[in-house]
Amino acid sequence: MADSKKKILYPVIFMIAITIVFTALLATLNLVFADRIHQQSLLKEQASILYVFDIPHQDTSESVLETYQQFVEEDMVLSTPYYRYHKGGQTMGHAFKIQGAGLWGGIEAVLAFDPSFDHLLGITFLEHSETPGLGGRIDERWYQDQFRQIPLDRNAGTPYLIYRPATHGNVDAISGATSTSNAVLSIFNEEIHHILSVLMEEVRREP
Amino acid sequence: MNHKTKKIFTLGIWEDNAIYRQILGICSALAVTNLMLNAFVMSLGLIFVTAFSELTVSVLRQYTPKHIRMMVQTLIISAYVIMVDLFLKAFFPSISEALGPYVGLIITNCIIMGRCESFAQKNTPVYAFADGIASGMGYGIVLMLIAFVRELLGFGSIFGINILGDSWVSWTLMIMPPGAFFMLAIVVWVSKNLFPDKSDKKGGAKA
Secondary structure, eight states, rough: EEEEEEEEHHHHHHHHHHHHHHHHHHHHHHHHHHHHHHHHHHHHHHHHHHHHHTTOOOSSSSOOOOOHHHHEEEEEEEEEEEEEEEEEEEEEHHHHHHHHOOOSEEEEEEEEEEEEESSSEEEEEEEOOOTTTTGGHHHSHOOOOOOOOOOTTTTTTTTOOOBBBBBBOBBOOTOOOOOHHHHHHHHHHHHHHHHHIIIIIHHHHHO | OOHHHHHHHHIIITTTTTTTTOSSSSHHHHHSSSHHHHHHHHHHHHHHHHHHHHOOOOOHTTOOOOGGHHHHHHHHHHHHHHHHHHHHHHHHHHHHHHHHHGTTTGGOHHHHHHHOOOOOOOOOOEEEEHHHHHHHHHHHHHHHHHHHHHHHHHSEETTTTEETTTTOOOOHHSSHHHHHHHHHHHHHHHHHHSOHHHHHHHHHOOO
C-alpha cells in the first residue's frame, strides 16, 4: 500500500517540480526580452510604413526611427489605423493598415495612396502565416515592388488589381502559391474599394 | 579528445548521420534549405537544443521515473526551443521571420527526442552533451550541403551574395519543395552507396 502510493506520488511531485523550474526559467527570459521584442516589432512596423511610402532612409534602426518621426503622422480613421506622409507641411501620401483572411490565417498589410488617391503608392505586409517558401514569398521585395504607382480608376471600380496574363492585368502572382496570391489580391481589391468609397472622404474632411 | 568522444562525433556526423542514415528530421531539412542563411540558423538552433536537452536529460536521468521520462523529455526540449525562439525574436527578428513556424517546430524534430531516448538516458552528462553537438552538426552539415546547391542553382547566390552573375537563369524548381525532395533523395542515395547496409544483404525484414 505504502509502496504503490510512493510510486504515484513521486512522479507527480517530480513532474510538478520540473515544470515549475522550467516555467520560471522561461517566464524570466520572456520578461527580460519582452521590451526588446516589442521594440523590434515597432521598428519593423515603422520600417514597413517607410517602405510603403517609398521614403528613403538608411538601414539602421536610428535612421528608421528618425525618418519616421520626421515624415509620418499616425491617426485613426473610423477605427482604421491611418498614416499620413507629410513633407514641408504638404501631404505626400495616405496609408491604411488593413486586415483580411489569407490561406492559413489572418494577413495584416498596409496600403499607401498618393495625395489625390489616384495611384497606389505601394503595399507591404506586417503579419501573415502563409507557408514559408511558398505563400510566404509575398514578403519578397519583387512581389511588393510591383504594386508601386498602379493607377486606380475610381469610375471603373473594383477589381483594381488583376493578375497577369489576364487582360488589363497589372501584377504577377507567385508561382506555386496560387491560393495565397488570390487571397492577397482579393483582400486588396476589397480594401481599396472600402478606402476609396468611405475612408477617403473621411481623410479629406480632416484639416 | 578521448576515444569515446571521437567515436561519438564520427557516428553523429558521419556514420550514423541523423538525416541520411536514420532519416530523421526530414521535415525541417526539406523546409528551410532554400537559403543558406536559414539552414545555418536552423542548424545552430538544433545543435543548441539537442546538446542542452541531452545534457539536462542525462543529469536528471537517475531521478526521472522511467514511465514518465518521455513527458519530462518533451518538457525539457520545448523549454529550450522556446528559448531559441525568444532569442531570435529579440536579436535577429528578420531571421526569426524567415524561419517562421519552423523554429517552434524544432520541438517535434525526431533527432532530439531520439538522441535523448537512445543516448542521454544511458550516458553521463558530458558525453550526452557531446552527442547532442555531434548529432546537431550531422544534421547541420547535410542541411548546409542541400541549401548550398538549392540556393546556388535557385537564386545564383550563396548566403545572399550573388555568385553566378546576372546572366544566370535561376532554376525556380530548386527553391520550391520539389527541389528539396530531389536533393535529399540524391544525398540519401549517395550515402547508401558509401555505407552499404549489412542488413540489406541478408534480406531480413526491417523496422
